[in-house]
Amino acid sequence: MKIRLYSSIGLVIIFILGATYIIQNNRPLVKNNEVYTSVSNNNSENAIELEYDMSEIESRSTKGNCWAAIDENVYDLTSWINQHPGGREKIIELCGTDATGAFEAMHGDSSKAKQALILLKIGTLNPSSNDK
Numbered sequence: 001m002k003i004r005l006y007s008s009i010g011l012v013i014i015f016i017l018g019a020t021y022i023i024q025n026n027r028p029l030v031k032n033n034e035v036y037t038s039v040s041n042n043n044s045e046n047a048i049e050l051e052y053d054m055s056e057i058e059s060r061s062t063k064g065n066c067w068a069a070i071d072e073n074v075y076d077l078t079s080w081i082n083q084h085p086g087g088r089e090k091i092i093e094l095c096g097t098d099a100t101g102a103f104e105a106m107h108g109d110s111s112k113a114k115q116a117l118i119l120l121k122i123g124t125l126n127p128s129s130n131d132k
């Protein structure tokens with residue numbers, strides 16, 4: 001009898017924790033009147049796609065961040081600078097630029113590099129602003 005009671009309580013706790021996790025992860029963050037999504041990389045229908053101009057990518061990269069465009073997508077490479085197996089410099093050179101050519105030249109057929117990019121995506125490039 002006690003075992004059934006304890007397992008029911010356990011199930012209820014697991015359910016509440018699971019529901020809290022799902023709600024937290026889908027909740028958009030609002031900062032400085034801009035909406036950021038905490039889950040922006042899975043292309044699910046709920047994800048809000050933010051569109052950036054090249055000029056914004058350039059200006060963000062002068063303020064301690066490192067943003068770059070690759071293939072019409074925008075990536076925040078800031079955290080990747082210290083993680084890149086090919087060295088910091090290779091990523092620092094890309095900050096504020098359209099890095100499509102550099103990325104394709106080095107990693108065009110590397111699924112590991114493409115996988116790393118998925119996690120860094122923050123939005124898409126406004127096509128009319130692309131000056132590559």
Ligand code: HEM
Nearest residue numbers: 077084085086087090091102103106107112113114116117
């Ligand atoms: C955002 C852009 C980039 C991402 C996400 C990225 C990602 C990666 C990843 C995941 C690896 C490890 C590959 C493996 O273990 O098989 C790697 C290695 C490397 N990357 Fe990059 N990379 C980027 C840009 C570049 C650029 C522009 C260059 C050169 C101009 C470069 C040069 C290298 C080199 C030399 C290595 C080590 C050799 C190798 O494992 O292929 N990377 N990069």
